[in-house]
Amino acid sequence: MTHWIARQRYLIDFTLAALARRKVRNIGLLLVFSLLVFAIASVMLFTSALRAEAARVLAASPEVILQRLVAGRHDLIPPGYIERIGRVRGVQRIEGRLWGYYYDPVVKANYTFQVLADNPPAPGSIVVGAGLARFRGVRPGNTLSFRSYAGRLFSFTVTEVLPASAELVSSDLVLLSEADFRAFFDYPAGHYTDIALSVANPLETRTVATKLSTLLPDSRPILRDEVLRTYASIFDWREGIVLTLLSAALLAFGILAWDKASGLSAEERREIGILKAIGWETGDVIRMKLWEGLLVALSAFLTGYLAAYLHVFHFSAAFLAPVLKGWAVLYPRYTLTPAIDGLQIATLFLFTVFPYAVAVLVPIWRAAITDPDAVMRA
């Protein structure tokens, strides 16, 4: 065993010296390889961070949301509907929610108006999200006016701007009192937008949802798990599409690696000839060349991954954001929490190092079977 390790150490030593002798060529390959790892790793890190963010945001949302459907479209919850649900076993809390969208022609953006059940703002005052405050340039104490859909002008006093840490969910949010909400949207009394139910035991949510849909056939229960699943698969899908597009780059890189590895200079050929003449076997030359490939691949992998990490978590993934995160006028500003897992690294490794290894295999072999006398005589 020690013999084997010593042998590999000498091979690595020799390989490093050989690599250093051909700096320019190897640095070029290293650069391209790192760039490829960088691109793929950026996509992976960014989407996994977005997925984690979505899960964190949804963790506090109600387990079941009940919407009413009329002709397949979302409709208001009429009075008496909540009472019809009555007591469903396992449900801790039933709450009618009031929320809606408002298009603000001044900044050409959509706001979300919502009534808070627990300690809502006083009538005439509102609490706004950080993105909206930034866009309209308001601070606590200022007055904001909106023209309602009915054409009337409403003025509200901003009492508070929501903290920037919650911006991902509250960027475009306007919180107001129930009376203001109903007056502003001409919302019929007793009606609600939808119903939120909290279920204590996660195993019971499906049963609760099934009960609800038999009790109220015109309703559509949406489970938090379903929303989570949908988000996860949307991000996965986007990631997969980008990766599939990048596979052209992968192929190009494979060709480049093949070309680089097979374009042995006369000097290199001579070197291998001499090595074999002084007693190296074909297997040794292959081993040396494999070490060369492994060293290049690992350095490129580390460099690329590190660069991708910095790109995504320190520079907010400037190159990728437009494709992967979706868009909105009032897009929230947020920094992502780093999320790294083993699966991701293993996948990335398989994506980049494996094709490289395959691409350089045949050229390596070609180099290794060179006849010493043929080379030295030439």
Added chain:
Amino acid sequence: MIFQPAIIALLLASAVSVLMLAAAFPFALQIVRRWDIASGSALQLALERRTYLFSTLTSLVFATQMVTLLLFVFNADKMSVMFVGAMCAVGTLNVNPWGFPALYAQIAVFFAAAVWLAINHVDNQARDYPLVRIKYGLLMLLLPLLATVLALQLEYFINLRADVITSCCGSLFSEQSTTLASEASAMEARPAMQLFYAALGLAIFLNTVHAGFGRRWSGALAALGGAGAFAAAIAGILAFVSLYIYEHPNHHCPFCLLKPEYGYRGYLLYLPLFLATAASLAAGALQAFAHHPSLRHLAPRASQRLAGAAAIGFWLFAAIATTMVWTSNLILIES
């Protein structure tokens, strides 16, 4: 659900592996038919040179297959959030009938690859390559196996449909999708425990005997003991080791062990188990070639070493499993 990074990577690795072995196939055929170490013909020289390429290529393919086994399980576990009722890899693999066959095929490839690599290693050390025909004959047998893995994986991944919200659907989205069987069936705890320790003890004994004697019969017994111990160990993990680790009397799952909630203890168990089983199988296979003159010393020595490693591996596995059971707070069997 093909557009998942890990799935794309797995399929890429499998497809490239099959392609490479397929490229090696005509060459393997030529070797089996025309190899003659005594000849100095141009063909023989070319063949000898090409063995370097194909043995490196095959080593790469098999090393990759070992990594993809891990990735496959890892990915199945990760995808469990996508399916109603799936808690871990068991549920994900149960989504369609191809999941578990794909896993089993992958495990079979893992062991076959390990045995092939061991034979290759010993053959390369002998000066006249006595096993070259057998090696490439085996390679031709392994190609269909690898192609099966690729086909099963493709079939499995293409037929995965995540239970997600679709805007066309009227009421409760998850209602139609049946809840998956997220538990594996298992034996009773007490007989499983007896089987577990008996089989492991036997495997340790047989492999130790082979490490000492290095005979053909002992090699075969060591391999048989190893295979039996593997089956008993998996049954034991399902039946009682997992229960003690989860401290839950009904949660039989071989995959949740790999999760961070349980401190990745599964790796501690599976790594020695898989390596020991592979080593004992390889030990048995190598011993069968001891009659070749140029391998008279090489093959038994490598085989004995592997058997020794297998014995240590099985012992380590048993010790780790016992420690995990011992330190658990669950009382499954009252004495």
